[in-house]
Amino acid sequence: MNTNIDKKILFSCCISILLALSIFYIxxxxxxxxxxxxFLKIPPNVVPFSDFKAHLLFLQCGELGIxxxxxxxxxxxxxxxxxxxxxxxxxxxxxxxxxxxxIYNLSIITLLTLYFYALISFIVNTNHKFTxxxxxxxxxxxxxxxxxxxxxxxxxxxLLVYFLLNxxxxxxQSFIIFIGFVLKYYPIFLTSLLIEKKRDIFIFVFFxxxxxxxxxxxxxxxxxxxxxxxxLPIAYGSRTMLKAFFHLxxxxxxxxxNQNINFFRNLVMLMFFAYAFLLIIVGYKEKILxxxxxxxxxxxxxxxxxxxxxxxxxxNVDYRLMFLILTIPYLMKLELGIFKYLILICYFLSFNSFYxxxxxxLSYSFFIKSALIFFCKFIIFSLLSVLIGxxxxxxxFFQL
Numbered sequence: 001m002n003t004n005i006d007k008k009i010l011f012s013c014c015i016s017i018l019l020a021l022s023i024f025y026i027x028x029x030x031x032x033x034x035x036x037x038x039f040l041k042i043p044p045n046v047v048p049f050s051d052f053k054a055h056l057l058f059l060q061c062g063e064l065g066i067x068x069x070x071x072x073x074x075x076x077x078x079x080x081x082x083x084x085x086x087x088x089x090x091x092x093x094x095x096x097x098x099x100x101x102x103i104y105n106l107s108i109i110t111l112l113t114l115y116f117y118a119l120i121s122f123i124v125n126t127n128h129k130f131t132x133x134x135x136x137x138x139x140x141x142x143x144x145x146x147x148x149x150x151x152x153x154x155x156x157x158x159l160l161v162y163f164l165l166n167x168x169x170x171x172x173q174s175f176i177i178f179i180g181f182v183l184k185y186y187p188i189f190l191t192s193l194l195i196e197k198k199r200d201i202f203i204f205v206f207f208x209x210x211x212x213x214x215x216x217x218x219x220x221x222x223x224x225x226x227x228x229x230x231x232l233p234i235a236y237g238s239r240t241m242l243k244a245f246f247h248l249x250x251x252x253x254x255x256x257x258n259q260n261i262n263f264f265r266n267l268v269m270l271m272f273f274a275y276a277f278l279l280i281i282v283g284y285k286e287k288i289l290x291x292x293x294x295x296x297x298x299x300x301x302x303x304x305x306x307x308x309x310x311x312x313x314x315x316n317v318d319y320r321l322m323f324l325i326l327t328i329p330y331l332m333k334l335e336l337g338i339f340k341y342l343i344l345i346c347y348f349l350s351f352n353s354f355y356x357x358x359x360x361x362l363s364y365s366f367f368i369k370s371a372l373i374f375f376c377k378f379i380i381f382s383l384l385s386v387l388i389g390x391x392x393x394x395x396x397f398f399q400l
Contacts, residue, residue: 011120012117012120012121015116015120016112016115016117019112037149042145044149045076045079054079055083056099058075068090080228084227086219115148115155128332139325142234142352147319153183158323160176160179163176164177164180189309191208193301227239227315232244234353236310236374242256242261243315282386283385283388283392296329303323303326304324311381321350331344346376346377349372350377
């Protein structure tokens with residue numbers, strides 16, 4: 001048994017290192033880099049690993065006296081010139097001395113290696129053959145490709161989440177969730193992993209609220225104001241859907257305009273929250289569909305909570321869909337009949353949304369393809385909300 005485990009670890013390590021080194025080597029030649037990603041339908045940025053590089057450029061802009069709330073003139077076209085991340089990223093890049101080229105390059109190789117190792121080990125340790133195949137297919141999706149090409153900070157959060165899910169100590173889990181929240185707001189939804197003991201949730205939430213109120217409110221406000229509301233099918237969330245309708249409203253003189261957009265933004269987020277809560281209650285009142293081991297439950301709850309939570313309050317580029325890969329072993333074990341295949345189709349289409357970026361933006365074909373992708377993401381949002389309710393039912397969460 002131990003020999004098999006060692007072989008799995010060795011296999012995962014070797015493949016991960018090989019993939020990381022290969023991608024880094026390709027990044028050294030921009031012509032090859034752009035050709036490969038272009039072939040895979042990923043619009044290559046002028047700078048390889050541009051999201052990761054942006055933190056270093058924001059640090060350099062800060063040294064030039066440019067505030068994080070101002071446009072960084074060093075950022076190339078294709079990336080947000082105003083940081084959408086808390087200032088801690090700048091401090092980390094400074095402390096870790098990522099201005100040093102060697103350290104910077106080694107950090108990229110290390111992050112890619114760890115990311116590939118997490119994905120490969122997760123797939124290898126899955127017993128169901130079709131589940132493995134489907135997860136491998138999603139690893140070759142445009143959502144995963146764009147995360148790798150940009151080296152998004154979501155990749156780092158994914159590593160934190162994967163490490164968190166392999167820990168049993170609740171104090172350590174709470175600490176990792178808090179660190180993730182400080183780095184990027186949405187890991188706060190991982191608080192759902194503490195549901196087994198309601199007291200733990202209340203204590204943790206109280207601590208986070210105290211921290212926000214006294215130390216982190218301005219960072220949250222800055223991140224919220226800097227969110228890029230991308231109105232394309234390669235993003236998901238209530239604000240993304242509203243922004244898409246806003247552009248249609250501008251084109252065809254509907255009721256949405258610059259004067260009332262803030263009101264409707266808040267209203268739409270509130271409506272999606274109410275809708276998700278209603279579906280959670282629906283799931284809570286249903287009978288448990290299947291007994292699944294606790295570890296698969298935890299993986300599902302983490303991926304589902306991040307998706308549902310970020311859908312309600314954010315505008316999210318599709319590389320964040322990679323957290324949904326954590327939900328697949330759970331979904332595969334559910335007796336949902338045709339609904340299971342429906343959601344798997346929605347997963348596949350949503351993960352490959354970059355293939356829908358063809359044709360004129362205001363053409364009927366583009367509208368139909370975008371509507372299909374948005375609808376798939378809404379279906380995922382709806383079903384995951386119900387299934388979260390089932391998880392809460394298992395521990396009678398709403399019972400006093």
